Amino acid sequence: MGGMMAQGDKTGYVYFVSNRSRMLYIGVTSNLDQRMGQHKTGHYPGYTKKYKLDQLVYVETFPDMTSALARETQLKNWSRAKKVELIRQSNPEWMDLSSVP
Numbered sequence: 001m002g003g004m005m006a007q008g009d010k011t012g013y014v015y016f017v018s019n020r021s022r023m024l025y026i027g028v029t030s031n032l033d034q035r036m037g038q039h040k041t042g043h044y045p046g047y048t049k050k051y052k053l054d055q056l057v058y059v060e061t062f063p064d065m066t067s068a069l070a071r072e073t074q075l076k077n078w079s080r081a082k083k084v085e086l087i088r089q090s091n092p093e094w095m096d097l098s099s100v101p
Contacts, residue, residue: 004092012068015059016087017048018094024083025053028072030065036100040086056098058087 010030017025025048029035038044039054064069
């Protein structure tokens with residue numbers, strides 16, 4: 001093993017990023033600060049860069065990436081209304097929860 005952690009040993013985060021138009025993207029990562037830095041600087045390619053989705057509006061923490069990936073899959077299958085309600089319950093103002101400037 002050589003000190004390497006298995007994928008299942010890393011803390012996992014499922015997160016929603018949004019923009020002023022309240023478009024949503026659901027992602028998963030083992031390093032939330034690093035990923036938010038990528039979103040905020042436009043270094044995370046694709047949908048989030050195209051639509052400037054750089055405001056962290058919701059996050060869940062898991063003891064391992066396997067659990068986080070399972071939750072991401074579950075959330076991606078939810079309706080938009082159900083996702084919005086989940087955000088509203090913990091972040092009614094849709095404030096940016098990121099510690100990354």
